[in-house]
Amino acid sequence: MSRSTARRALGRSHSAERTLTLLTGLVAVLAGAAALVVGQGWLGEFRAQRPLLDPMAVSWLAGHQLYARIGAVVLGVLLFVLGLWWFFRSLRPERRPDLALDETPGAELTVTADALAGAVQTDAEAIAGVTRARARAVGTSAEPALRVTLWLSEGTDVRRIWTDLDTYVLTRAREALGLDSLPTAVRLELDTTGPARVR
Structure with a gap:
């Protein structure tokens, strides 16, 4: 029996949950650090005074509303499916072998x-x-x-x-x-x- 298999069997693995938590935390930290850098003006005073939603991005979205809506719908469906998969995976009972x-x-x-x-x-x-x-x-x-x-x-x-x-x-x-x-x-x-x- 391999050592990794025995480890997985003896203690229910939470590696997927830990990985997701780590990635979410990293994204949040990077987003906070980027907001801090921009807000402090380290990338220039002009950039720090611009609104949160970049006018160029807003104008692009206004000019490509169909693509933006399709992308938003696809992203929403993907997040919904991912959430359902994660929910049922977390509730999955542990295997008890005969x-x-x-x-x-x-x-x-x-x-x-x-x-x-x-x-x-x-x-x-x-x-x-x-x-x-x-x-x-x-x-x-x-x-x-x-x-x-x-x-x-x-x-x-x-x-x-x-x-x-x-x-x-x-x-x-x-x-x-x-x-x-x-x-x-x-x-x-x-x-x-x-x-x-x-x-």
Whole structure:
């Protein structure tokens, strides 16, 4: 399994959102810097005193209204389509792969993502010091991965938890699925939700 594929599976990628935010920020900064340079008169006093809409550009638009309207309509449609695509892409649920262990006709055997996550979660909660656990199968059916969150009780030996998780839980999952590797992102949290006191 490639390292980039495992990274994409273990943590949902927000690179597209970050890239769009970066580009939008750069455009805004460049536009602000250009307005500052022109307004301060660094490009000449005449340029600084001219209106925001250049008269030459306004006159060109007045002389070519048909082309200007067509361009505005096309730009508006493109922005609308881009906005819809971005909206539905952001709402797209994360893939949860089912693993086909046997594809023999009449004897198919498939492990669902929920079954895999439930088994890993049950095994993880059996580790001493783990108060609760949550597991999620991510990635693709060809390159599955796990995302595991463990809540630990106070005073728990984190190194022992890590060893037990790798030795018993993850090794068992790999062997059951017949996989050489199963990339896993593990998040450890201290469980502070103790029993409520009655006063």
